[in-house]
Amino acid sequence: MPKHIAIIMDGNRRWARQKGLDVRLGHKEGAKTLEKIVRYANKIGLGYITVYAFSTENWKRTTEEVGAIMLLLQNYLEDYSKRADTENIKVNVIGDRSALSDKMQKSMKRCMERTKNNTGVTFNIAINYGGRDEIVKAVRKIAQEVKEEKLAVEEITEETISNSLYTAGQPDPDLLIRTSGELRTSNFLPWQIVYSEFVFIEKNWPDFEEKDLDEAIEIYQKRNRKFGGK
Numbered sequence: 071m072p073k074h075i076a077i078i079m080d081g082n083r084r085w086a087r088q089k090g091l092d093v094r095l096g097h098k099e100g101a102k103t104l105e106k107i108v109r110y111a112n113k114i115g116l117g118y119i120t121v122y123a124f125s126t127e128n129w130k131r132t133t134e135e136v137g138a139i140m141l142l143l144q145n146y147l148e149d150y151s152k153r154a155d156t157e158n159i160k161v162n163v164i165g166d167r168s169a170l171s172d173k174m175q176k177s178m179k180r181c182m183e184r185t186k187n188n189t190g191v192t193f194n195i196a197i198n199y200g201g202r203d204e205i206v207k208a209v210r211k212i213a214q215e216v217k218e219e220k221l222a223v224e225e226i227t228e229e230t231i232s233n234s235l236y237t238a239g240q241p242d243p244d245l246l247i248r249t250s251g252e253l254r255t256s257n258f259l260p261w262q263i264v265y266s267e268f269v270f271i272e273k274n275w276p277d278f279e280e281k282d283l284d285e286a287i288e289i290y291q292k293r294n295r296k297f298g299g300k
């Protein structure tokens with residue numbers, strides 16, 4: 071079994087457009103799919119699931135669309151804070167939270183606080199996340215420590231960098247899934263996915279089902295992971 075699965079939930083707008091619906095309804099359906107899949111990930115005993123909910127580039131979309139995605143996130147966090155004890159999921163937001171509204175930041179904090187002792191799947195939600203931005207922030211943090219003479223340049227290792235990322239302390243994803251047939255990683259977890267197996271699925275994210283996750287895990291299990299060895 072993989073310990074950590076990362077998902078690029080792509081194709082919400084295409085799903086909506088193909089049905090002649092407003093794109094915001096695509097995101098709404100995508101959020102429902104996400105809840106279902108996270109619950110399933112918890113049920114099958116997965117350790118970590120990390121999803122790309124909003125990238126640093128997504129601000130370029132219309133105000134209406136950005137607002138709709140933010141509202142879905144806000145509602146999820148609020149709702150989940152209330153029922154944190156009923157499912158054993160640990161919610162963790164990754165990304166640059168400083169650019170988000172105070173209300174959103176409070177909801178994030180509350181949700182993480184309420185679920186921090188849960189022992190089931192760790193659900194990382196990437197919001198205002200950019201992989202290169204994450205690395206820049208890590209480099210700044212490490213440089214600051216060097217400047218303050220808390221760390222020597224020679225002591226900087228891969229581990230130093232891993233431990234300075236949002237995913238510090240977590241294993242790297244074993245498997246990366248992207249829906250909607252696009253074959254890119256789009257600035258998602260560039261440091262963490264260097265040895266991940268990639269599985270690309272043709273379906274748009276709102277159509278993703280539990281059995282698609284099972285299938286992706288089966289494909290992963292058939293692959294021969296070499297980590298650069300033979």
Ligand code: FPP
Nearest residue numbers: 079080081082083084100101123142143146
């Ligand atoms: C990608 O499809 C999807 C997004 C940019 C937004 C994903 C957000 C959600 C599923 C809502 C998150 C909610 C919770 C509860 C965490 P796209 O819009 O790029 O679609 P396209 O490729 O068809 O244009």
